Amino acid sequence: MQTKKIPLDITKATTSRLAEVDFDNLVFGKYYTDHMMVCDYENGKWNTPKIMPYGPLSVEPSCKAFHYGQAIFEGMKAFKDENGKVWLFRPEENFNRANISCKRMAMPEFPKEYFFEALETLLKLDEAWIKAGDGNSLYIRPFVIATENGVSASPSSAYKFMIICCPAKAYYSSPVKVTIAQKYSRSADGGVGYAKAAGNYGASFYPTNLAKEKGYQQVIWTDASTHQYLEEAGTMNVFFRINNTLITAPTSDRILDGITRKSLIKLAQDQGLQVEIRRITVSELVDAAKNGSLKEMFGAGTAATIAPIEGFEYNGDYYELPEVKDAYSQYLKKSLQDIQYNRAEDKFGWRYEIQLDK
Amino acid sequence: MQTKKIPLDITKATTSRLAEVDFDNLVFGKYYTDHMMVCDYENGKWNTPKIMPYGPLSVEPSCKAFHYGQAIFEGMKAFKDENGKVWLFRPEENFNRANISCKRMAMPEFPKEYFFEALETLLKLDEAWIKAGDGNSLYIRPFVIATENGVSASPSSAYKFMIICCPAKAYYSSPVKVTIAQKYSRSADGGVGYAKAAGNYGASFYPTNLAKEKGYQQVIWTDASTHQYLEEAGTMNVFFRINNTLITAPTSDRILDGITRKSLIKLAQDQGLQVEIRRITVSELVDAAKNGSLKEMFGAGTAATIAPIEGFEYNGDYYELPEVKDAYSQYLKKSLQDIQYNRAEDKFGWRYEIQLDK
Ligand SMILES: Cc1ncc(COP(=O)(O)O)c(C=O)c1O
Ligand SMILES: Cc1ncc(COP(=O)(O)O)c(C=O)c1O
Numbered sequence: 085m086q087t088k089k090i091p092l093d094i095t096k097a098t099t100s101r102l103a104e105v106d107f108d109n110l111v112f113g114k115y116y117t118d119h120m121m122v123c124d125y126e127n128g129k130w131n132t133p134k135i136m137p138y139g140p141l142s143v144e145p146s147c148k149a150f151h152y153g154q155a156i157f158e159g160m161k162a163f164k165d166e167n168g169k170v171w172l173f174r175p176e177e178n179f180n181r182a183n184i185s186c187k188r189m190a191m192p193e194f195p196k197e198y199f200f201e202a203l204e205t206l207l208k209l210d211e212a213w214i215k216a217g218d219g220n221s222l223y224i225r226p227f228v229i230a231t232e233n234g235v236s237a238s239p240s241s242a243y244k245f246m247i248i249c250c251p252a253k254a255y256y257s258s259p260v261k262v263t264i265a266q267k268y269s270r271s272a273d274g275g276v277g278y279a280k281a282a283g284n285y286g287a288s289f290y291p292t293n294l295a296k297e298k299g300y301q302q303v304i305w306t307d308a309s310t311h312q313y314l315e316e317a318g319t320m321n322v323f324f325r326i327n328n329t330l331i332t333a334p335t336s337d338r339i340l341d342g343i344t345r346k347s348l349i350k351l352a353q354d355q356g357l358q359v360e361i362r363r364i365t366v367s368e369l370v371d372a373a374k375n376g377s378l379k380e381m382f383g384a385g386t387a388a389t390i391a392p393i394e395g396f397e398y399n400g401d402y403y404e405l406p407e408v409k410d411a412y413s414q415y416l417k418k419s420l421q422d423i424q425y426n427r428a429e430d431k432f433g434w435r436y437e438i439q440l441d442k
Numbered sequence: 443m444q445t446k447k448i449p450l451d452i453t454k455a456t457t458s459r460l461a462e463v464d465f466d467n468l469v470f471g472k473y474y475t476d477h478m479m480v481c482d483y484e485n486g487k488w489n490t491p492k493i494m495p496y497g498p499l500s501v502e503p504s505c506k507a508f509h510y511g512q513a514i515f516e517g518m519k520a521f522k523d524e525n526g527k528v529w530l531f532r533p534e535e536n537f538n539r540a541n542i543s544c545k546r547m548a549m550p551e552f553p554k555e556y557f558f559e560a561l562e563t564l565l566k567l568d569e570a571w572i573k574a575g576d577g578n579s580l581y582i583r584p585f586v587i588a589t590e591n592g593v594s595a596s597p598s599s600a601y602k603f604m605i606i607c608c609p610a611k612a613y614y615s616s617p618v619k620v621t622i623a624q625k626y627s628r629s630a631d632g633g634v635g636y637a638k639a640a641g642n643y644g645a646s647f648y649p650t651n652l653a654k655e656k657g658y659q660q661v662i663w664t665d666a667s668t669h670q671y672l673e674e675a676g677t678m679n680v681f682f683r684i685n686n687t688l689i690t691a692p693t694s695d696r697i698l699d700g701i702t703r704k705s706l707i708k709l710a711q712d713q714g715l716q717v718e719i720r721r722i723t724v725s726e727l728v729d730a731a732k733n734g735s736l737k738e739m740f741g742a743g744t745a746a747t748i749a750p751i752e753g754f755e756y757n758g759d760y761y762e763l764p765e766v767k768d769a770y771s772q773y774l775k776k777s778l779q780d781i782q783y784n785r786a787e788d789k790f791g792w793r794y795e796i797q798l799d800k
Contacts, residue, residue, distance in 0.1 A: 113504065113592040120503060142498045145478060145606050146471065150587050153511045153641030159593075190647035225593050229508050230644075234471040235517075235583045235608060236745075237677050239647045248503050250593060265632070272630030272666035274623070276645045283511030283641015286588075287634045289548035289597045308630035309667040319595050387594075 090133070090201040097137040102212055110253050112223070117210035121202045121247040124231075125192055130245070133202040135209065138248065146233040148240040154230035155282035156185035159386045161221040161252065162207055162438065164214045165426035170207060170438040173424050175200070177343045182226055184341075185279035190239040191228055198245075199226070206247055207438045218421065219254035223387070252387075259394035262317060262381075263300040264366055265291065266399070269308035270316065270338075277338040285319065292318065300397055302383070307338065312365050320383030320391060321345035325412050326372045327379065329358040344384040344420070350432060351419050357412065366398060373403035381405060382413040390417040448491070448559040455495040460570055468611050475568035475580070479560045479605035482589075483550055488603070491560040493567065496606065504591040506598040512588035513640035514543035517744045519579040519610065520565055520796065522572045523784035528565060528796040531782050533558070535701045540584055542699075543637035548597040549586055556603075557584070564605055565796045576779065577612035581745070610745075617752035620675060620739075621658040622724055623649065624757070627666035628674065628696075635696040643677065650676065658755055660741070665696060670723050678741030678749060679703035683770050684730045685737065687716040702742040702778070708790060709777050715770065724756060731761035739763060740771040748775040 097118040105115045116138045123133040149155045160178045163171045179200070183193040203224070207214075214222040226247045230240030268291035271277020276284060288303070295303050302318035315333050316322055321342040324331045330352050335341045352359050372378035373396075381393040392413045395404040422428035426435065455476040463473045474496045481491040507513045516536045521529045537558070541551040561582070565572075572580040584605045588598030626649035629635020634642060646661070653661050660676035673691050674680055679700040682689045688710050693699045710717050730736035731754075739751040750771045753762040780786035784793065 113594050116504065138503070140500045140502050143501055144498050145496070145585075145604055146474065146583075149640075150507055150513050151515050151583070151585060151640055151643070152647070153513060153639070153644035154647070155508050155511060155641075155644070157509050188648055189644050190651055223593065225504075225509070227503075227509060235581065235606070236471050237643045237646075239651070246503055248593070267632050269630050269632035272627050272633065274625050274627035274649075274666055274669075275630065275633075276641075281511070281641060281645065282507075282509055283513075283634075283639060283644065285509070285595045286511035286513070286547050286641065287639065288595075289510070289512070290546055291632075293548055293597070308632055311632075 090197050092202060092205055093132050093134040094205065095134070095136045096209065105251065107215060107251065110251060112252055113250055115250055117213045117222070117249040119206055119209050121206050123198060123202065123245040125243040125245070126241070130192070130195060130198060133198050135202065135205055143231065144233040146235055148230035148232050148234060151235060152230065152237055153281070153283040154189050154191055154240055155228065156182065156189055156191065156280050157225060157227035157282065158182045158280060160224045160226070161386055161424070162214055162224060163221050163424045163426070164216040166216060168216070169426060170211060170214055170440060171424065171426055172436040172438065174343050174347065174434045175203070175436050178226065181280065181341065182228070185281060186228060188276050188279040189281055191230065191243055194228070194245050203247060204438055206249065208440060210249060211440055213249065213251055215251065218425065221252050222249050223252040224249050254388070259392040260301040261299060261395050261397070262302045262304050262393050263295045263298065263397040264304045264314070265306045266311050268303070270305040272308040273337060275337065278335065278340055280340065288319070298397070304396060306366065312367070314364050314366060314369060315339050317383035317391070317393065320385035320388065323348065323382050323384060324364060324369060324378065325380035327377050329360055330412060331360045331362065331364050333363055334361050342385055344386055344389065347420060347434065348384055348416050351416055352412070354431070355419070370398060370403065373405070376406070378405060379408050380411055380413055389420060448555050450560060450563055451490050451492040452563065453492070453494045454567065463609065465573060465609065468609060470581070470610055471608055473608055475571045475607040477564055477567050479564050481552070481556060481560065481603045483601040483603070484599070488550070488553060488556060491556050493560065493563055501589065502591040504593055506588035506590050506592060509593060510588065510595055511639070511641040512547050512549055512598055513586065514540065514547055514549065514638050515583060515585035515640065516540045516638060518582045518584070519744055519782070520572055520582060521579050521782045521784070522574040524574060526574070527784060528569060528572055528798060529782065529784055530794040530796065532701050532705065532792050533561070533794050536584065539638065539699065540586070543639060544586060546634055546637040547639055549588065549601055552586070552603050561605060562796055564607065566798060568607060569798055571607065571609055573609065576783065579610050580607050581610040582607050612746070617750040618659040619657060619753050619755070620660045620662050620751050621653045621656065621755040622662045622672070623664045624669050626661070628663040630666040631695060633695065636693065636698055638698065646677070656755070662754065664724065670725070672722050672724060672727060673697050675741035675749070675751065678743035678746065681706065681740050681742060682722060682727065682736065683738035685735050687718055688770060689718045689720065689722050691721055692719050700743055702744055702747065705778060705792065706742055706774050709774055710770070712789070713777070728756060728761065731763070734764070736763060737766050738769055738771055747778060
């Protein structure tokens with residue numbers, strides 16, 4: 085994928101913090117690997133990417149990321165197979181989406197060679213943090229923040245592109261109950277819902293807290309104008325299985341173009357499952373739940389891979405989904421993870437090996 | 443306004459940077475006063491507010507403000523009158539709005555006594571930075587950021603409420619050309635447009651850049667669903683004068699409840715002007731521009747006070763506003779500033795004096 089070697093500025097950590105980590109009782113996001121990547125944008129260009137020991141940043145209180153939310157992120161994972169090889173899953177998609185997010189937030193795009201060279205170098209250095217075994221992975225968080233100091237509402241002239249990593253296990257253990265948004269919204273036409281802009285997430289916390297107070301772990305987001313179209317599940321894309329058809333909303337400027345979503349669509353189609361990418365309304369869902377044709381609902385995203393939904397609330401009524409044998413969610417999750425962990429043929433060229441030069 | 447004395451933790455700057463500031467060629471947001479306020483929230487409560495020398499913060503790369511945009515701000519001004527007295531303008535409104543913003547972003551509300559005690563102490567210490575004279579002021583930026591470290595999308599358990607200040611002159615010098623949003627949107631029903639959430643501003647930069655490329659300095663935001671209702675002008679509320687009636691949109695969850703807006707409404711009504719707070723459509727505006735009944739348009743906000751608009755673009759057509767004698771914008775701006783600078787009677791109790799104990 086790479087075309088030329090990019091010079092990096094590398095400072096290695098003198099000691100490793102790896103021994104401090106209790107991998108049996110892993111708290112996600114508590115431990116970061118020994119190194120991080122930092123690349124500064126100033127005077128209209130990206131400087132040499134730096135790999136350095138993970139540690140705090142010194143930022144001015146007037147840093148524009150704090151005041152104007154010029155901040156975007158990505159979420160990806162590295163997997164280790166039984167032979168100790170390390171794999172990324174469709175990293176180019178994350179790279180491209182980061183730049184799509186940057187563009188929408190008036191932030192400069194990042195060069196592809198920098199991204200891959202820095203990411204690979206980082207993963208090689210911190211390879212010991214990646215554990216083999218189903219569900220284990222290294223969560224990789226590329227992000228970009230505005231770093232110019234100023235209190236006038238205009239785009240920053242300085243940015244930091246960074247990558248930090250932390251060990252992860254599978255996210256959700258049991259199926260979740262969800263509630264369908266009837267008042268709050270996550271994004272709108274002409275807005276930034278399709279970008280992984282930091283502010284989208286903060287904006288969703290309050291409605292999600294309200295849902296939790298009522299016993300629902302996640303919100304199914306609907307369109308802001310009518311609340312009739314089903315769009316996403318929390319911070320995941322969402323799939324519905326009605327009879328034997330798998331349905332998911334088309335992406336738009338309101339919906340994040342999820343890599344898990346598009347991979348599941350491909351896998352399902354490849355297996356001969358019926359997939360419809362079309363708008364789906366709340367009333368269709370309620371009708372399907374009532375007449376028993378709604379078999380499954382699940383969220384899809386890098387963190388959880390697939391998060392099965394056991395029931396949903398709408399207008400005060402709770403609809404419980406049936407227990408299904410041979411759930412598509414289980415089957416698709418396994419197919420996807422088999423590719424991610426290098427246990428199955430990589431038909432679509434989704435795996436990307438990190439050369440560990442051992 | 444205060445009820446009890448709040449203990450503060452005060453560390454004074456050993457030297458002042460005031461002499462470095464060129465007040466004749468003031469670059470807004472370049473210089474911050476000698477002190478800042480920092481108050482930390484942890485373990486479910488706000489600690490003692492600290493007043494300390496202005497300076498950088500040390501934050502982890504995984505600070506939630508960067509990743510999830512849990513960040514809000516306020517903008518207010520202190521004015522110095524001819525006798526050296528220092529005045530705030532309706533500071534309780536800013537305080538209340540900060541808490542409204544916090545609530546929507548799932549952030550803890552800040553205690554009122556802390557806010558006023560800290561703000562007054564800060565302004566007393568940095569009083570010399572406030573210059574008398576029309577247009578001069580001290581811009582005050584209270585803000586709150588999530589400070590917990592973590593890469594899972596959930597509300598932070600730690601926050602910083604801070605106040606930083608910088609000297610300011612009047613913002614816009616000449617009337618601006620604007621374009622009416624037909625594709626992009628600033629906020630939606632059920633969203634966070636009524637909050638001063640950081641992400642709202644970053645999200646507006648790209649559409650604003652596109653407008654600038656076409657020669658328009660600001661965007662008039664319309665509702666996200668139909669783009670038919672006129673809502674705000676850039677980061678200001680917006681007023682339209684049709685014949686002798688002043689019209690502004692009602693606030694909603696899409697529109698920031700601006701303090702300048704509500705003060706201008708009061709002042710205009712008090713002077714016997716006809717004011718209508720109602721939805722106004724793009725077609726009404728275009729018709730009024732065509733038949734000559736559209737006399738004025740202006741933005742209203744703390745930074746610019748009133749920013750006159752000289753014309754607007756819609757559907758590729760540019761509508762230039764007439765030159766009017768006795769513009770409401772000029773008259774209202776003067777009325778408001780006369781109150782702010784203690785040159786006129788404070789009929790509504792809007793001024794708030796900072797006791798300088800000299
Ligand atoms: C809002 C939202 N939707 C969907 C997804 C799923 O995207 P992906 O499968 O690329 O992780 C994410 C990110 O994880 C997200 O933040
Ligand atoms: C989006 C937006 N609208 C309107 C305003 C005007 O509000 P105020 O008059 O309180 O400054 C502001 C802030 O200045 C704003 O950010």
